[in-house]
Every structure is written in C-alpha cells, then in structure tokens.
Amino acid sequence: MLLEYIEKPEQLHTLTIEQLSQLAKELREYIIENVSRTGGHLAPSLGAVELTLALYSTFNLPVDKVIWDVGHQAYAHKILTGRREIFKKLRQKDGITGFPCRKESPYDTFGVGHASTSISAALGMAAARDLMGRGEHIIAVIGDGAMTGGEAFEALNHAGDLKKNMIVVLNDNGMSIDCNVGAMSEYLSKIRLAPQYRQAKEDLKGILKSIPHIGDTVIKTAEYLKDSMRAVLVPGEIFEEMGFTYIGPIDGHNIAVMKDVFSRVRLLEGPVLVHVHTKKGKGYLPAELEPDKFHGVGKFDVTTGNLIKENGRPKSYTSVFSDAMIELAKKDESITAITAAMPAGTGLKQFSEVFPERYFDVGIAEEHAVTLAAGMAAAGVHPVVAIYSTFAQRAYDQLMHDVCLQNLPVTLCLDRAGIVGADGATHHGNFDLSYLRTMPGMVVMAPKDENELRNMLYTAVNYDGPAAVRYPRGEGVGVALENDFRELPIGKAEVIQNGGKIALLAVGTMVSAACKTAELLKDKGIECTVVNMRFVKPLDRECVLQMADKMDMLVTMEENVLPGGFGAAVAELLADEGRCVPLMRFGLPDAFIEQGTQRELLEQCGLTPEQMSEKIIDSRNKE
C-alpha cells in the first residue's frame, strides 16, 4: 500500500507514473469503501482521482494553490493532504466536512460548496499574488456543470481582461448532477465528438513529444509552446476569444499526459484553460452506469451498488411536492416548472417527463431561474421555481427587484430549508425566512407537514403575487395525504390546541416539535396553547396580539436563524404595539453550523422538545 505513506502532496513528486497509477487505484478503493459507510459525493470524486494526482505531483502545494469548484470532487485531495484517517468521519459530527474548508487544512485554499466560484476566487488570488510580488501558480478546477453558472462566465470575462497568470482546468464529464444542459454544454460535447478534435488530440501528442526540454530561456520556450499549442486550439475557440490560451481536450484519466501538459502550461503567460475529459464515477461500475444516483449518495452496499434504505418510512417532502406539481399542472395549464440543475433533487424530474414543454432546467443559474420566472409571470403564466433554500441565496436581488418590486405571480419552492445534515455549513437552509421577510409583498409560508405542503403549493399558485413555500430535507411526518387541495387564507394562523397561560407559536418543522413540547410540559402540569403560524409573512398580527393579551408568556419556535426570522417578526410586532409580555425565542444561532445528522444538529442548537420544555420550565422557576 502506497497510500498509507502519503501525508502530503510533495511526496508525490518523486513517484513514477506507475506508482501514481497504483496510488490512483488505492485511492479509489479507499474512497469507495469509506463513502459506502458515510455517504457522500462519490461519482464526482472518483472521476477526479487521476486529475488530482497529476496536479499534485506537478505543482508545489500548498505554495501553489488549487481551488476546487463546488468541492464535491475533492475527496482524493482530502486524503492526500493529511486527512486519510479522519476521512473515515467524512460528513459526520466532529469529523471533516464534505467540501474544502479553510479552517480544516492549509491545502484547502478556498471554502466551497456552492458552484461556479472557483475562477473568481482564483483570479482574486492571482491579483493579490501580483500585488504582493509573489510568483505561485494558481489553478481553478471547474466542472462542465459549474461552468454553466453565470459567475464562472463573469470571471472568465474578467480574467481575459486582466491577463493574470492562472490556469483553469475544465473537468468535463458531460454531466452536472443530472445530464448537463445549455448551449455551452452542447459546445463542449461537440468538441468531444468533432473530427478535428480527434485530429487535435493526435497533433497535441506530436507537439508534446517534439517540445525540447525546458532549458534555454524560459520565455522563448513559453512563446514557442504557446504558438505550437495554437495549432490545436481550434476546438476551444470560445475560450481563446475570451483571452485564454486553450489546451485540450486531453484524457483526464491519463496521468502521464496530464503531467506533461501541466508542467508545460505553467510556463505560459496569461490565463490558460486546460480542458480535460473525465468519466463521472470512473472505476466503480454502478457509479459509471448511474452517475446521477451516485453523485451524492447515502450508505450503499459496495458489491451490489444498492442503497441501504429503511423501508416503510413516510414519503419525503420532495416527493410530495413532485406529485402535487403534476396534479396541479394537469388542472391548470398556466403552471410551468423551473429548476437550476436539480431536477431529481427538487422532485421536478417527473414533471419534466409529463410536461416537457412546460419544464425548464436552466443549469446552475439560480439568478437566471428567478428572472426567467419573472419574465414568464409578466407574460401570463405562473412559474414555480424549485430551488434548495441555500442556493436561492444567490437570487436575492432577482427575487427583490424582478419579482417582488413588480408584484409578479411567481411561486418559489425552497426545498432543504433549515438544517440539512451531512452537507454542513455550506448547505444548511437556515437563512431564508430572514431574507424573504425583507421583501415587500412576498408571502412566506412553511408547512407543518407534507399535507400542508400540498395546500400551501395550491395557495401559492392561486395567489396573484410572489409567494414562497419553504420545507425541510427528508421525510414528512407521516400524515395521510388528502385527495383535494385546500386554499389557505393568506396570513392566517391555525390554533392547534388551546389552554394554559403559555402560547407556543411555531412555524414549519417546529410545529410538531411544539406539540411534543406541549405534551412534555403537560406531564409536568403545565398547560399550553399551540399555534401553527403557517405564515411568517404576512404575520397573523391579530393572533399574536390576542395571545400577547391573554398569555403570561409567548414562545416562538423556528428552524431558521434567530436574527431576522419568525421570532424576530413577533418581537417587532410586540414592541411596535407596546406589548410587554415575556417572549422566549427558539431558533438557530447566529452562526454557521457544521455537519452532523439533522437530529444531532438540532440538539446542538437546543431545539429538541426535551430541551425546549426544560428551558421553559426553568424560566418559570426563575420568576
């Protein structure tokens, strides 16, 4: 085993190509074995093993900087940079994150998780390097999926203008999470298939062979290299036109070829784009055959590739949303559906099969998804944009300026709201209630269960203005689904139980936690009123003020950060209306929360019914 001796990338510099190939095999086995137990981003990481080895055995890390886009393909990176042992606790509480994270290692040059940031960050590092008179190499590695994001284009555009020395490696496997989409993706697949590409590949081989070893004057060689490389530039003309020297495409599983290319392109002046072709899931047949299923995967059986799932669990919110969308779209022809590269994750894949002409996958482009929806709404249809809560952060201005300012009927469905679990700090959807609350005219709802999700979706698509529904990752609470949809009165809460002098006002997932808290309090002889607030905006002012007038204490519960959230809305109302009732707010702290299971993290934040009931009892004892 070579792998067990590797603690840092500089050890790779002395290895032969055969040894590096052996290491690739060992890394793959290690990744598959561990991810089968922890879950994680298997297929992207398997596809980038040779690329990682070629880069790390050529460049001088951590002086030279590699910035991984999204970072879900960086497991080999983690293992080769001193985290082989702790990799066993990947994505677990007190283990390591699933993404590069600056706090975790000096080799994690830039924190990632959201897509399409690597070229911007690399350009920033290149600009800082030049200002400070240093000379390290800066390399961004970006997938063809992440390349569909607007920020990647913005950065290419700026890099072509600044002409800083930097390398962008385009890790092209033809896949985003699902099939990649868009004109750029088609362009890249043309390069893959075009006859001149095959010719170019041959030419590249010839050129690489004929280049003398670097020696004389570096500049002369670099000029020569650039000119000779130009002969094979035809396929990547778009990048050339943007000011990059384009090299490729090359085989992203051939370490020798990649090392050759990297050791030469680092002598080139200005921005360079090296286009490598890889196979998603490479080296593990089930992942090669179903790269979408193995993009981000739970525990699985290595021999069969079957996922290990508990049977008989309630349906997930995502799948209830998925079915409801089809039912509603059958009744209402004006409904369209928009996803930003997450058809399976958001549950819109089924919609795309039933209503292909009313379905739009925009690529990793949340900002565009929202303004596209605004355009559709302005022209008479009712778009439903389904985005994970965390990624919708990207579209704040589009929601504010394009949707709300024009009061357009767009429904925003935010999946994975609140704590998401193993994906950690970059992926928790902890802020949406706060940022949506700032938007004039936006209706903000959170269902207490999966049946209420159906009714909220129905309410939203029948509402003539912007409305958002946010719901959590994972399974529902297991209630029966009604056949019909019910329109909910906008801004009206639902009192679940009456009694006592304490009112528990809860939204979304916290409604069932509030009911359990009330049971625990009842066991201690304390009666409570429980209210499902349903709407964070408009808030049911009448209900809150009535409770303030008749109760001794109000308690708010939400799975959102406390700053600016639902509890803050209640506090503002009480202050504005001069009510002095004691208020206790339960919610997520003003902090970034790391990875763990959803249950562990809710406990860490003091949000279990046991913790909340104890805190309420404590506060009464202090009175």
Ligand SMILES: Cc1ncc(C[n+]2csc(CCOP(=O)(O)OP(=O)(O)O)c2C)c(N)n1
């Ligand atoms: C802003 C944002 N939107 C959506 C996602 C979810 N997401 C994670 S990886 C991915 C696909 C990335 O594809 P690509 O860059 O080609 O990498 P590959 O997985 O194919 O290696 C998507 C859509 C994200 N991380 N960030």
